[in-house]
Amino acid sequence: MRPDDLPEIRHLPLFQGMALENFEALMEKSYAxxxxxxxxxxxxxxxxxxxxxxxxxxxxxxxxxxxxECTMAVVRPVSTFILAACIKDAPYLMAARTLGxxxxxxxxxxxxxxxxxxxxxxxxxVIDELAACYRTMVRNAKSLKLRNSRERVxxxxxxxxxxxxxxxSYMLPxxxxxxxxxxxxxxxxxxxxxxxxxxxxxxxxxxxxxxxDRAKLNALVQPDLLIDGPDPEAISAGIGLPMxxxxxxxR
Amino acid sequence: MRPDDLPEIRHLPLFQGMALENFEALMEKSYAxxxxxxxxxxxxxxxxxxxxxxxxxxxxxxxxxxxxECTMAVVRPVSTFILAACIKDAPYLMAARTLGxxxxxxxxxxxxxxxxxxxxxxxxxVIDELAACYRTMVRNAKSLKLRNSRERVxxxxxxxxxxxxxxxSYMLPxxxxxxxxxxxxxxxxxxxxxxxxxxxxxxxxxxxxxxxDRAKLNALVQPDLLIDGPDPEAISAGIGLPMxxxxxxxR
DNA sequence: CCTCCTGATTGATAAATATCAATCATAGAA
DNA sequence: TTCTATGATTGATATTTATCAATCAGGAGG
Numbered sequence: 389m390r391p392d393d394l395p396e397i398r399h400l401p402l403f404q405g406m407a408l409e410n411f412e413a414l415m416e417k418s419y420a421x422x423x424x425x426x427x428x429x430x431x432x433x434x435x436x437x438x439x440x441x442x443x444x445x446x447x448x449x450x451x452x453x454x455x456x457e458c459t460m461a462v463v464r465p466v467s468t469f470i471l472a473a474c475i476k477d478a479p480y481l482m483a484a485r486t487l488g489x490x491x492x493x494x495x496x497x498x499x500x501x502x503x504x505x506x507x508x509x510x511x512x513x514v515i516d517e518l519a520a521c522y523r524t525m526v527r528n529a530k531s532l533k534l535r536n537s538r539e540r541v542x543x544x545x546x547x548x549x550x551x552x553x554x555x556x557s558y559m560l561p562x563x564x565x566x567x568x569x570x571x572x573x574x575x576x577x578x579x580x581x582x583x584x585x586x587x588x589x590x591x592x593x594x595x596x597x598x599x600x601d602r603a604k605l606n607a608l609v610q611p612d613l614l615i616d617g618p619d620p621e622a623i624s625a626g627i628g629l630p631m632x633x634x635x636x637x638x639r
Numbered sequence: 640m641r642p643d644d645l646p647e648i649r650h651l652p653l654f655q656g657m658a659l660e661n662f663e664a665l666m667e668k669s670y671a672x673x674x675x676x677x678x679x680x681x682x683x684x685x686x687x688x689x690x691x692x693x694x695x696x697x698x699x700x701x702x703x704x705x706x707x708e709c710t711m712a713v714v715r716p717v718s719t720f721i722l723a724a725c726i727k728d729a730p731y732l733m734a735a736r737t738l739g740x741x742x743x744x745x746x747x748x749x750x751x752x753x754x755x756x757x758x759x760x761x762x763x764x765v766i767d768e769l770a771a772c773y774r775t776m777v778r779n780a781k782s783l784k785l786r787n788s789r790e791r792v793x794x795x796x797x798x799x800x801x802x803x804x805x806x807x808s809y810m811l812p813x814x815x816x817x818x819x820x821x822x823x824x825x826x827x828x829x830x831x832x833x834x835x836x837x838x839x840x841x842x843x844x845x846x847x848x849x850x851x852d853r854a855k856l857n858a859l860v861q862p863d864l865l866i867d868g869p870d871p872e873a874i875s876a877g878i879g880l881p882m883x884x885x886x887x888x889x890r
Numbered sequence: 891c892c893t894c895c896t897g898a899t900t901g902a903t904a905a906a907t908a909t910c911a912a913t914c915a916t917a918g919a920a
Numbered sequence: 921t922t923c924t925a926t927g928a929t930t931g932a933t934a935t936t937t938a939t940c941a942a943t944c945a946g947g948a949g950g
Contacts, residue, residue, distance in 0.1 A: 476774070519726045614732050
């Protein structure tokens, strides 16, 4: 592990409250590692031996069944993922693979489980993190069940704009085919949907998104606090598709 | 609150580990109440003032947006719901209404938050519960994204049979229109789908489900541990549609 | 610079799902 | 019991979404 990794991890909401002594003990047992792009880090169903922390790069969480596959989330620095499986000592429900070259820290889940039983502050942080993850997942399910694909696309584009500071233009943080899978649709359908949204106040040219008529887009999306946020709790949850600016994840 | 309510609540995984003293203090601040059928207990967006515990009857958790509505879960005795909102002191993401006459206990979330900071055993229970809720939600989202409606119906029917002890016949625990909403489809579509499933090894006559060819149904469903369980962790989570036999929730 | 590869787009079509309207069935109320 | 209201079912149709096939576009590597 590099010396400058530690402060960054310590800064994570999950780790900043715990006793320094416990933090150091935990990091003692952990190790950092670099991975190439496209590497499968975790397979569905594997035992949850390590909590993962993304320091650099990005990681896709995905699920598969009967030969089908779908993207559940993308995790960007600095966030953790699959905390729940580690806590319960249960098999991972999702698989994970690097999207680009990535640097991760692996924290043995056995040590993790020991420490939150001894360190009440850490327990509180775990509670906060899990509650945030849960609520993010509920928002997600609501979006899937209450909105059709066009509405999901439109709300995604508008939300990303808000997360970047209500900018009128920004770059998509992921490939379109991944975005399509995350939104629960096919790439072809996303492509066509983006075209029809041009008359609804947003234009996508390659990776660039341009909000051409925010009022109109707003009227279509009907953004909902209880689906789209603002969602301060999810920022530390490492769930959902990343924001444009990784820095805003830090706080 | 009735005297015989307390042991039952104390028996819940969430409350059985905590110091008796803290449990009693918490119950001191709580109160039980009876509600008629169809009463809206919680509205989306309301501040999370109370953790709810279902003692008798059943409660539907649902979500709405843009005039649409969908069922997210049904909670049966004895389980809690909306723990995450209480923990985070954040607005409820889902609404709740009684399905039949119901008896609930309302635990003030302010007291709840105070106590898990002082009682490490309770904190651990909260962690377990939240992790279970999260994982249940992930399974749910996987089912929605990876399966079509026919597959969701078939897997639901097979899973209920397993939960009731691999019985060949059982009664649906909820109305079909609610089941349809839970599974993310229209009642009409559920009706038609049930008809087509008769050739796939399961027959539904009114509320009665009869597995006529388990092997065939299994082949269609391809039950997956990581979607359908067995899911010991969800039993205490009060998420998902109820099992046939409420008693099996207790442990 | 070109070539190749992957992802994006487009069009044509098929399949899945929803909607609308009309019964049908049933349980509870009078 | 009969009436009534609600949920379930069915058929016809419309809409949404996926699939298949064929380009198209742009970046990485030679």
